[in-house]
Every structure is written in structure tokens, then in C-alpha cells.
Amino acid sequence: MENNVLQTSQTAITLQALLEHWQGHRTLTRRVIEAFPEKELFTYSVGGMRPFAVLAMEMIDLAGPGMHGLLTNDWDDFADLPHHNTELMPKTKQELLQLWDEITDVINKLWDDFTPEFMDKPVLAFGQFHGTVRSTILYYIDNDIHHRGQGYVYLRTLGIEPPFFWERG
Template sequence: MTIHTMPAAVLTLDDLLTHWQGHRGLTRRVIEAFPEDALFSFTAAPPMRSFGELAWELQGLTDYCLKGLAQNDWSWQPPQEPDPKDRSALLTAWDAQTPRLAQALPLADPEWLMRKQEMAWGQLSPLETLLYAIDNENHHRGQGYVYLRALGIEPPAFYER
């Protein structure tokens, strides 16, 4: 039995991790669904970025969350060098985050996660920041679905995680 002073809440850290990793797995399948040459060159609506560039943004935002979870450091450092236009480099970086997230998130203190603090984008709780990163991934992945359809490719099923 847990005794605490926090308001009743409904999402456990295990559930949040499963939810997040499920989204990340789906995004990985979308990255894989693109033809190699289209991943970093095609856009369905200029001036939108290619899906490969969007996916590197998602990878960077997950890195930001991992740094915040590990060190409570929420300063934003934009990438120093352009990301490689290379699917295998992207997938290697993506997969390296998976066990790090699985290790870091269950160790987070729930009260700390829910407490607002100064972030790169204003007063937010770590939880709000993580949910924003997940939402941003979902948002851009939905755009990747349009790119795939415009290329005549059936995207992975959205409901499969």
C-alpha cells in the first residue's frame, strides 16, 4: 500500500514507458518503410522537411528527455553538426535510446516528474516535456504517413505498437 499526498493519478511510469516505446517502435517501422533514396529527399509539401530530417528531430528530442531524466538538465543545445542523411546511422541512434529510456524512466521520482520547473520552453514539468516529445513524434509520424501514401506505399498499421 502506498501512502502519499499526491492527487490520484492514472498513468504509471511502466504504462508511460510502454506507451512511449510503442510509439517509438511504430516510428521505427515508418522510417524503414521509406525507400532509401526518398527518406532524406522526398517531401509531400515543400517547404516541409523530408521524413528522415523529421525523424532526426524526434531522435534529438528524445536525447533531450534522456538528459533531463538523468541529470535534471533541461537546457537545449541545438545539434552542432548536420545529421547524416543515412538511414542506418539514424536507426543505430534510435535503437541506442531504447534501453536508455527503459532504464531511466522507471527510476524517475513521480513527484519530481509532476513538478513544474524552468525548461528550455518555459515553466513545464518533466512529465509535460516527455508528453510533448511523444506528441511531437506522433504529429510528425502522421506526416510521414502522408509522404508514404504520396509515394504509393502502404504505411504500417497505426494501431499496432
């Protein structure tokens, strides 16, 4: 580059590869949800952290409404998302997994509307988080990884071997 200015439109990873990377993490997190006993999924916590069902619901809330917001700039209020209100959350592991799968389909369907140029668009996610489409999606992925790590701690303290972190397919 002649003037040492970072050009954000250069591609370091293709959109398809980014989607596959994210969905690989989501597949692994789904297996973590499956590994929990039903009761502990909704009630168990360590050190004051939220139960894993609430953490999984946060991932769902960011991914589903978040993808919609990125495309339409119509954002739900962050405080109104279901993971902030247990009355709006699924009540069983099966319901949580079904919702997880529905959001996976939403991500896959909406992804076709993303372009390399669109990834640099500035956004104010959920009315409070400044960034670009790209940085917001990377945040969604980071959030999934962070909370899945908490799930691993929960499973280990319950005496349950978590899925191998490298098996994302």
C-alpha cells in the first residue's frame, strides 16, 4: 500500500469461511447444551454466573435479532431481549435446542444478503454498541466462545466431560 492506510475492503477471510467458522462454533455450543442434564441446564451456576440456559439464550438473542438488526437497522432494545426475562425463555432443553436450530437457519438464510462492502458499514447494535457489521459479527462469535467456556466449567464441576473444543463439525 502506497500511503500505509489500512483499506478495510481487503478480504482476510471470505464471507463463506466466516459463516462456516461461526457455525462451527455454534455446532460445538449446541453439543454443550446437549451435554447438560435438564435441571442443571436451567438452574446450575458457579460463582454467581448465570445458568447455561440463560447464557445460551443470550447467544440466541444476539445471533437472531442481531442479524436482523444488522440487515435492517431495526434493533430490539437490548434490555428487552429474552435472556433478560426468564418468562420469555424456553422452559425445556428440547425447546432451547429447537430455538437454537431455528436461529442457525436464520443466520444461514440472512447471510446471503451480506457482501464484503456491507461488512464495513457502521452500526449501533441494539442501540448502544458502536462498530461495523464485521466487528459486531466478530463480537457475536467471541460472545459464543466466552459463554461456552463458562459452560465447560459448569460441566466439569458437574462431573461431565464436555465436548472437545476442536470438534466443531
